[in-house]
Amino acid sequence: MTPFFAFSLLALGQVALASQDAFETRCAQFAEKIDIPDVKVNFAQYVPGGTNLSLPDNAPSCGAASQSVTVDLCRVAMAVKTSNSSEITLEAWFPRKYTGRFLSTGNGGLSGCIQYYDLAYTAQLGFATVGANNGHNGTSGEPFYHHPEVLRDFAYRSIHTGVVIGKELTKKFYDEGFNKSYYLGCSTGGRQGWKSVQKYPNDFDGVVAGSPAINFVNLISWSARFYPITGPPSSDTYLTPAEWNVVHNEILRQCDTIDGAKDGLIEDPTLCYPILETLICAPNPSNATGCLTSAQVQTANKVFSPLYGINGTLLYPRMQPGSEDFASTIMYNGEPFPYSKDWFRYVVYNNPIWSGKDFNVKDAAAALAQNPYNIQTWEGDLSSFQKSGGKVLHYHGMQDQLITSEDSKLYYSHVADTMQLPPSQLDDFYRFFTVSGMAHCGGGDGAYGIGQGTATYAGSDPEDNVLMAMVKWVEQGVAPETIRGSKFADGPGTKIEYRRRHCRYPRRNIHVGPGPYTDENSWRCI
Numbered sequence: 233m234t235p236f237f238a239f240s241l242l243a244l245g246q247v248a249l250a251s252q253d254a255f256e257t258r259c260a261q262f263a264e265k266i267d268i269p270d271v272k273v274n275f276a277q278y279v280p281g282g283t284n285l286s287l288p289d290n291a292p293s294c295g296a297a298s299q300s301v302t303v304d305l306c307r308v309a310m311a312v313k314t315s316n317s318s319e320i321t322l323e324a325w326f327p328r329k330y331t332g333r334f335l336s337t338g339n340g341g342l343s344g345c346i347q348y349y350d351l352a353y354t355a356q357l358g359f360a361t362v363g364a365n366n367g368h369n370g371t372s373g374e375p376f377y378h379h380p381e382v383l384r385d386f387a388y389r390s391i392h393t394g395v396v397i398g399k400e401l402t403k404k405f406y407d408e409g410f411n412k413s414y415y416l417g418c419s420t421g422g423r424q425g426w427k428s429v430q431k432y433p434n435d436f437d438g439v440v441a442g443s444p445a446i447n448f449v450n451l452i453s454w455s456a457r458f459y460p461i462t463g464p465p466s467s468d469t470y471l472t473p474a475e476w477n478v479v480h481n482e483i484l485r486q487c488d489t490i491d492g493a494k495d496g497l498i499e500d501p502t503l504c505y506p507i508l509e510t511l512i513c514a515p516n517p518s519n520a521t522g523c524l525t526s527a528q529v530q531t532a533n534k535v536f537s538p539l540y541g542i543n544g545t546l547l548y549p550r551m552q553p554g555s556e557d558f559a560s561t562i563m564y565n566g567e568p569f570p571y572s573k574d575w576f577r578y579v580v581y582n583n584p585i586w587s588g589k590d591f592n593v594k595d596a597a598a599a600l601a602q603n604p605y606n607i608q609t610w611e612g613d614l615s616s617f618q619k620s621g622g623k624v625l626h627y628h629g630m631q632d633q634l635i636t637s638e639d640s641k642l643y644y645s646h647v648a649d650t651m652q653l654p655p656s657q658l659d660d661f662y663r664f665f666t667v668s669g670m671a672h673c674g675g676g677d678g679a680y681g682i683g684q685g686t687a688t689y690a691g692s693d694p695e696d697n698v699l700m701a702m703v704k705w706v707e708q709g710v711a712p713e714t715i716r717g718s719k720f721a722d723g724p725g726t727k728i729e730y731r732r733r734h735c736r737y738p739r740r741n742i743h744v745g746p747g748p749y750t751d752e753n754s755w756r757c758i
């Protein structure tokens with residue numbers, strides 16, 4: 233090639249760059265550059281900030297036909313074979329405004345759904361981010377039926393595969409590669425974060441794991457147990473949502489001020505053991521609206537009791553009091569819990585007509601004996617992760633209606649006992665925060681806005697944002713003492729009514745004044 237010819241090619245290249253800038257060009261050409269075994273690139277597409285991205289391929293049950301994207305990014309969509317009989321759908325989003333950080337998002341429930349809202353959120357914060365479909369599409373557990381490799385993807389392989397490939401692509405896409413890698417997930421996503429900490433201690437420098445579905449098989453059994461306790465809506469043992477609200481108000485009456493503030497929130501539900509017999513209707517009440525039958529009170533007492541196994545072992549702790557308004561319409565609604573039903577149908581018993589109506593502790597034992605691919609995610613020895621220099625930030629809402637926060641406390645103790653480390657030393661790499669007024673992964677009656685996603689976003693300052701707090705911990709060595717949540721006046725992103733600093737376990741929050749409960753400086757972690 234003559235020097236002249238090379239020069240003119242260069243000039244042509246510059247003309248092309250003027251109409252389509254270097255980032256867009258890089259994105260348009262990226263698909264051809266990917267040559268990784270088992271990876272099939274479907275497309276690489278430049279998405280300008282401000283796009284309302286249409287997602288026609290997303291399974292209808294995932295409930296997301298579109299996603300708004302706020303920053304310029306390159307979207308890469310792939311299919312990745314994970315075995316002869318399984319594959320994951322994987323997306324990598326590379327923002328133009330990049331901070332040198334890699335991140336993996338997670339999933340929820342038994343799904344099957346790329347969390348596009350988390351991809352959009354973390355790309356907006358400058359992370360090169362990946363999200364996978366966890367090995368199947370949609371929210372049902374049916375794809376596990378007679379498909380052990382699909383189940384294996386769900387238990388651990390989808391996230392790890394996405395991380396390995398995502399890191400390789402990030403290095404290819406950005407000349408400067410990446411410096412640190414992060415994980416952000418809640419619920420099943422929280423379990424996936426813990427699975428990475430336990431099984432792949434080098435995958436991440438920082439893991440943010442919320443309301444984790446760890447102790448997974450027992451969680452499935454615990455959730456299956458509510459239907460046999462409440463019965464269907466026609467039975468004497470059932471409580472309507474309005475009756476659960478009566479229970480909720482009585483629980484608040486007995487427990488709200490244990491923390492020193494009458495604010496409708498229980499800072500530490502483990503101190504709350506309500507006596508619900510106070511609600512039993514007197515004979516021939518003139519007004520039965522504010523009281524319950526003794527059968528209903530027994531139902532409530534059973535709901536607030538732990539799940540024990542056939543030999544009396546604790547399988548799963550009790551539902552924490554305070555969540556009953558939220559739980560009434562999903563856990564205590566007089567129908568078998570769908571995820572539990574699917575798990576027993578398609579994983580434990582291979583019986584698609586198993587109804588869940590007669591669930592009992594023998595079923596719990598069968599499920600636990602199976603524990604496929606160690607999906608329990610309950611390893612107490614985190615020393616490999618600790619040695620690799622990893623940090624993990626665990627949080628749990630104290631009004632969680634789907635996964636009791638007491639399971640997170642149990643896990644914290646399990647790690648401390650197994651590693652023989654007191655909290656002061658666990659704090660070097662593992663910090664657990666209890667978030668009062670947060671329901672399952674968001675929502676709730678209090679200051680739940682801690683920035684683990686768009687729906688809880690109250691700013692990017694590390695003080696107000698668990699993900700940025702993790703970045704600060706990993707990159708500057710400054711660990712969060714507390715995490716500050718915002719109470720929104722009228723749902724996510726609306727006016728902030730007040731803020732509250734949530735404590736690092738095993739500390740708990742008490743209101744000491746002199747200001748009102750809305751004053752964050754009037755609280756102490758003790």
Ligand SMILES: *[C@@H]1O[C@H](CO)[C@@H](O)[C@H](O)[C@H]1NC(C)=O
Pocket residue numbers: 284285286298299300
């Ligand atoms: C994006 O488009 C869908 C329909 O295509 C619409 O339902 C949705 O409201 C739009 N979202 C935004 C943020 O404009």
Ligand SMILES: *[C@@H]1O[C@H](CO)[C@@H](O)[C@H](O)[C@H]1NC(C)=O
Pocket residue numbers: 316
């Ligand atoms: C997957 O397929 C390959 C090629 O057909 C075969 O050699 C291999 O044994 C299969 N692996 C499994 C786990 O079935």
Ligand SMILES: *[C@@H]1O[C@H](CO)[C@@H](O)[C@H](O)[C@H]1NC(C)=O
Pocket residue numbers: 331332333408409410411
């Ligand atoms: C990684 O960190 C180094 C040192 O702080 C910095 O110079 C470099 O730009 C960073 N790389 C990326 C991809 O951000």
Ligand SMILES: *[C@@H]1O[C@H](CO)[C@@H](O)[C@H](O)[C@H]1NC(C)=O
Pocket residue numbers: 289290311319321367368369
């Ligand atoms: C999931 O959906 C995508 C998009 O429609 C499809 O390409 C992929 O094959 C599906 N995956 C499975 C495991 O069915």
Ligand SMILES: *[C@@H]1O[C@H](CO)[C@@H](O)[C@H](O)[C@H]1NC(C)=O
Pocket residue numbers: 519520521522
């Ligand atoms: C019955 O009690 C409920 C709850 O305590 C109250 O809201 C309602 O007004 C009472 N009804 C009558 C007729 O007194």
Ligand SMILES: *[C@@H]1O[C@H](CO)[C@@H](O)[C@H](O)[C@H]1NC(C)=O
Pocket residue numbers: 541542543544545597600
């Ligand atoms: C009791 O059950 C648990 C869970 O099924 C099991 O791990 C444990 O070994 C059992 N203990 C005894 C003494 O049978």
